[in-house]
Amino acid sequence: MVWFFDRAAESLRLETRFDNDTREFVGVVRYPNGQGLERRFRSGEEFRNWLQAFEAALAGERCAAGRSSCPTDGRTRLPIDRR
DSSP: OEEEEEETTEEEEEEEEEETTTTEEEEEEEOTTSOEEEEEESSHHHHHHHHHHHHHHHHHTTOEEEEEEOOOSSTTOOOOOOO
C-alpha cells in the first residue's frame, strides 16, 4: 500500500509491505528532498505502533494524509500476524 502525505507543494510517500522472504513488515518513506528511509519489523504490533507514531509526527508538521494507492500486481497479500 502506498500513502501520500501533502503539505503545501511537498508530498511525502510512505509504502507499506510485507517481505515474504524475511517475514518482516516493511515501511519505506520517500521524502520530498529525495532522501529515503526503510524500517523493518518482526511483528505487526511493532509495525502498527511505528506507523501510528509516524502519522502523529506528520500531523504535528501539518502534513495531511492524501491519497493512497494499492498495487494490483498481487504483492498486497498480508499474512496474519502470528504472535
